Amino acid sequence: MALRVRIAGTGTYLPECLITDAEMDARLQVKPGWVNKKTNVVKRHFIQNETASRMGAKAARRALDAAGLEFAQIDCLVCTSATMEQPIPCTASLIQKALGQEQSGVPSFDVNSTCLSFVAGLDMMSYMVHAGRYRRVLLIATEVASKGLNWQQKESAALFGDGAAAVVIERSEDDCSRILHAAMETYSSGAHYSEIRGGGSAMHASKYTEATAADYLFDMNGEAIFRMASKLLPDFLQGMLGATGSRIGDYRLVIPHQGSAMAMRLLRRKLGIAEEQLMYITPDHGNTIAASIPMGLHEAIRQGRIQRGDRVLLLGTSAGFSMGGIDFVY
Template structure:
């Protein structure tokens, strides 16, 4: 399959609250002042209060539509691409449709979940549907509330995460327009499935099994070192295939928007892949790890700051629970 003729025509975001500084997280986890910054480089993050994931997603969606110069009536499909869900049933996309006040619209809604890579997976999957003419315009929304599932006794992971939502309107690019998705790739290596997980809440450890003794099974658990080692081994070959499929080298990109799981992961990416400081877009220092919303938050930030313009080559890349590696090469 060659390039897919799609373009992102509008992006939006929603960040709950006013932000929580690293010093406040130091206090919450009982660490000495400066520990969170030293370990994570996350200076600020946002935590949801009363907002639901669907309300956050609806706010980001409204902004994306407004910046694309469209209304919900112009959308043919709404997809929630997130690693966390508001409730097991129905899909979060349906709840976002309702939060937008469009519950009678009939617009199809479904979720795509590959944890931190959900936005990239959705963009890749849906690009075929747009390119083939199945849908004209799709709204992809990533809305994540990580804070509700953090294990505060696990300082390393609790210090990393933030809540937030981001959305993008994606449509077919017209003949003669440069915008397209050149190539995308994903691999999963489930030897690392236990490295990042929430064991409880599904059919394996259903909700009635919850007790004080089993509480940790229902909270997020991560072995950052194990993820780092596995990703470190797999990334070089993965990137050769991804960039080779697009016929590009790292130097050809105007911008690289990585999923920013941790400062360790960022340094690994930069060092192993030869990404320059000028190319790299940092999101984690301001928002933390916002799971699947991290990459679209980065895209939105780049567009707002004028770092991403039509015709620019952009690389979206990252790892996710599974362990999966994924990336997409776009001409914006």
């Protein structure tokens, strides 16, 4: 069933502190050029005085401006992020406060499926908009990766950046913009390939010691994730295409999760995505976790790579191990 939902506006925010690949070489104590060769990330942004909620609020304001809307016209605020500003309350409520809307009463909550949080949130909330439960929803992915990096795991530490992206969705009043299909699959045999073990109820923050410090930092088995993705993604994509009787060539643009340069090569080789079809922002953003797909969407619109009526595919993987995608007409 196609959902009568359109993207009304997008916005992004990147922290002021820019970190170049040369600076990352120095931080990681590797040879000059190592970070660029391994990751293809030329620059990324790290927070200094910013917080996740303040970044999210700035991206949200820009998305509202792009849509020509005021916050009073928003019926629901959903934070679709992997990293939380604090365990309680949800980051969405902190974003609402950062927007100066703490007395608005607008329902605000989080959806977390790590790197696929935005895709999961867009999928869920599109049904609410289509059904008329909400007129307009503000989706915000705001990520602070830099605070959880394990600098001993050089290849993963070199990949990430901080930032936020926001998207306003609303009911489409014509037959042009619509969501055609969405899907998600989880294979928890890979649940421990990408994780932060500490900080939850199993390993509470109060148990932190110098000896257990690594458990409170990001831990990734990149090779194992790559093997799973190589095996599972082709069939997942075929299922996405088959649901609408489509071919990969039917899409004006594929906007993937910007996991790594290696992941982008996998997508192109295994899935048959042409270079001109692929939205690739990794070099000047890094991996911004759940914000990477809406950032790619924002850049695609800003650069004029998609126009109203164009077919677009959002596609990605996340910790879990999960795969997800949304097929829509912009």
